Amino acid sequence: MSERRKAAATGTETRDAAGNDERRQTAIAVLLHRVSGGLNNAAMAFELGIAPSGDADASQRVLRAGLAGVGQAARATTLLGELLMPGTTNSESQARLSDVVDLLRSRAAQCGVGLRLEDESLQGEYGPTSAANAVAALLDIIAALERAVPGESLSLAIAQVRGGASLRATTVASAPPR
Amino acid sequence: MPNALVVDDDPSTLMLLASLLERRGFTTRTAASLAEARQNLDPIPDICMVDVNLPDGSGTELLTSGLARETDVVVVTGHGSVEASVEAMRQGARDYLTKPLSHNALDRVLARFGGDRNTKDGSFRGAPPLVGESPEMKRLQHTMSRIGPSDATVLIIGESGTGKELIAARLHELSPRARGRYLALNCGAVSPNLIESELFGHEKGSFTGASRQHAGYFERAHGGTLFLDEITEMPLDLQVRLLRVLESRRVSRVGSSETIPVNVRVIAATNRDPREAVRQRKLREDLLYRLQVVPIEVPPLRKRAGDVRVLAMHFLSELNRSAKTPKTFGDAALARLEQYYWPGNVRELYNVVQRAYIMTEGRVITNPGILHESANSPLGNPEAGIHIRLGDSLSDVEQRLILHTVRNCRTQDEAARMLGVSTKTLYNKLRLYESQRRARHDTNSAQPGDVRTQESGGDWH
Numbered sequence: 001m002s003e004r005r006k007a008a009a010t011g012t013e014t015r016d017a018a019g020n021d022e023r024r025q026t027a028i029a030v031l032l033h034r035v036s037g038g039l040n041n042a043a044m045a046f047e048l049g050i051a052p053s054g055d056a057d058a059s060q061r062v063l064r065a066g067l068a069g070v071g072q073a074a075r076a077t078t079l080l081g082e083l084l085m086p087g088t089t090n091s092e093s094q095a096r097l098s099d100v101v102d103l104l105r106s107r108a109a110q111c112g113v114g115l116r117l118e119d120e121s122l123q124g125e126y127g128p129t130s131a132a133n134a135v136a137a138l139l140d141i142i143a144a145l146e147r148a149v150p151g152e153s154l155s156l157a158i159a160q161v162r163g164g165a166s167l168r169a170t171t172v173a174s175a176p177p178r
Numbered sequence: 179m180p181n182a183l184v185v186d187d188d189p190s191t192l193m194l195l196a197s198l199l200e201r202r203g204f205t206t207r208t209a210a211s212l213a214e215a216r217q218n219l220d221p222i223p224d225i226c227m228v229d230v231n232l233p234d235g236s237g238t239e240l241l242t243s244g245l246a247r248e249t250d251v252v253v254v255t256g257h258g259s260v261e262a263s264v265e266a267m268r269q270g271a272r273d274y275l276t277k278p279l280s281h282n283a284l285d286r287v288l289a290r291f292g293g294d295r296n297t298k299d300g301s302f303r304g305a306p307p308l309v310g311e312s313p314e315m316k317r318l319q320h321t322m323s324r325i326g327p328s329d330a331t332v333l334i335i336g337e338s339g340t341g342k343e344l345i346a347a348r349l350h351e352l353s354p355r356a357r358g359r360y361l362a363l364n365c366g367a368v369s370p371n372l373i374e375s376e377l378f379g380h381e382k383g384s385f386t387g388a389s390r391q392h393a394g395y396f397e398r399a400h401g402g403t404l405f406l407d408e409i410t411e412m413p414l415d416l417q418v419r420l421l422r423v424l425e426s427r428r429v430s431r432v433g434s435s436e437t438i439p440v441n442v443r444v445i446a447a448t449n450r451d452p453r454e455a456v457r458q459r460k461l462r463e464d465l466l467y468r469l470q471v472v473p474i475e476v477p478p479l480r481k482r483a484g485d486v487r488v489l490a491m492h493f494l495s496e497l498n499r500s501a502k503t504p505k506t507f508g509d510a511a512l513a514r515l516e517q518y519y520w521p522g523n524v525r526e527l528y529n530v531v532q533r534a535y536i537m538t539e540g541r542v543i544t545n546p547g548i549l550h551e552s553a554n555s556p557l558g559n560p561e562a563g564i565h566i567r568l569g570d571s572l573s574d575v576e577q578r579l580i581l582h583t584v585r586n587c588r589t590q591d592e593a594a595r596m597l598g599v600s601t602k603t604l605y606n607k608l609r610l611y612e613s614q615r616r617a618r619h620d621t622n623s624a625q626p627g628d629v630r631t632q633e634s635g636g637d638w639h
Contacts, residue, residue: 036277037188043278044194048201062197065190106187109233 038073082131095134097126114153129164137167144169181205183223241269312482326352333469334447336476339525342447350403358402366411384433409446410460479520493531
């Protein structure tokens with residue numbers, strides 16, 4: 001019997017499908033939150049930016065934050081597009097793994113699971129990747145977070161795959177005491 | 179100048195929120211996590227704006243730690259966390275805001291702090307009306323109508339929450355300076371290291387971190403009014419400088435010997451007895467004489483007969499108007515408000531009305547939900563005295579008498595004199611009661627099923 005038919009017969013296929021759906025829902029929620037956060041920041045920045053201010057440096061800083069918010073929302077929308085309609089995003093569009101790491105950090109905190117990068121010295125410079133890779137990494141690590149028990153710690157490593165950089169969870173260990 | 183603590187894990191949001199508050203006249207501190215926020219609570223901020231989702235927990239945890247009793251906590255949420263905000267209101271948050279923050283929503287929440295009543299072009303935005311029909315308020319309004327148009331320096335004396343800042347703003351509005359700026363500085367909220375440069379300004383390079391020239395409050399209020407709240411919290415050496423500025427009408431920035439002429443009307447305020455403050459060396463006597471050219475005493479709400487009802491209706495009508503709702507008070511709710519002692523004065527009444535308005539789902543507010551004390555509590559009303567029953571322990575009676583006396587005195591010195599003990603003894607007793615109260619509170623927090631009784635849940639300070 002093929003693996004697929006065996007899974008269907010034992011009911012594990014249904015459970016896997018349900019798990020995948022849940023992961024996708026979680027990913028959609030975190031991406032929407034990211035879009036909303038970026039646009040919220042942009043809205044606040046524009047409100048501050050259009051008001052007269054004697055401090056040119058502060059105005060620049062505020063507008064840069066607004067611009068970053070719009071960029072963050074745009075990148076999250078690309079990932080959302082890739083998640084909902086795989087393959088329809090522009091194949092040239094570059095995603096940032098750092099966005100995925102940010103999303104995962106906040107998700108991990110909500111799950112009570114520690115999350116650390118094996119090479120923190122990269123400081124967000126993980127190399128270019130495709131939207132498809134970024135979404136796949138997001139779903140994989142969300143699954144790993146779901147399997148982890150609160151209090152445990154997940155270790156992430158940067159891996160090079162087709163299409164650019166990706167992330168994989170390498171070890172789950174008890175979190176060091178705070 | 180009121181101060182705010184902003185807590186959010188997103189650095190851009192943090193910077194933008196802080197900028198929005200600074201534009202409204204606040205000094206700000208920021209924290210990216212609950213742990214950082216807890217380290218930043220000294221001095222206690224006037225307002226704490228906290229995000230719900232933080233890396234090390236929920237922002238509402240600050241509420242359960244008792245912060246809401248000491249400051250106004252405003253919960254700020256992003257997409258989809260409105261339920262958490264309502265829960266935060268139940269736990270004592272003063273309000274909640276959803277992102278993106280609109281001008282109107284932010285101004286509504288910040289209105290009571292009055293940090294900057296000027297519009298962006300620098301002109302005065304106008305003071306909210308002084309509401310009250312009691313003889314005490316009528317007298318106060320009459321006095322203000324006489325003093326307002328003059329250029330006299332004014333000292334406003336009144337308990338916390340009686341509306342001293344509002345009176346200062348109204349005096350400005352009544353004066354020929356109404357077209358000029360009105361600036362407010364809370365001397366107790368600014369670090370002693372910074373207050374000198376805040377008031378008088380500084381030259382570039384005059385101290386570490388002075389990267390540019392800065393015009394102080396006196397210069398910026400030129401042609402208008404400067405309100406100095408909590409004047410007794412100003413360091414004594416600065417009080418000498420302030421006196422000199424009041425006499426000479428000239429200021430010199432920190433790091434400069436050049437003097438700049440300033441035309442500013444100063445209105446100061448204190449919640450202490452100024453004579454007592456002079457005795458305690460908190461206020462220089464010569465400055466007191468200079469400031470209280472005209473003294474104004476603001477009556478506490480408990481002494482304003484009938485005003486609780488008038489104010490409660492006024493606040494509710496304002497809330498109804500802004501949200502286009504038709505909520506009303508039930509008779510029992512109004513009666514309950516009128517029975518209460520209001521140690522936090524009008525500010526506390528506003529908070530109670532706002533909380534009741536938000537928490538009431540129907541049209542009629544039946545329970546005003548006074549959080550900290552029962553209106554019937556003997557501790558709540560000085561006129562009610564304290565009731566001693568056979569079987570009460572001596573230590574319990576002593577505690578109730580001490581707390582009751584402290585409540586009814588302007589200062590702890592006055593209370594100590596009345597009780598016939600030294601201030602140190604009184605202070606030690608109060609510290610003991612506070613630690614017992616905290617221990618009870620922690621125990622109650624650890625047992626969610628517990629119902630806090632009037633005595634154990636009573637917040638007496």
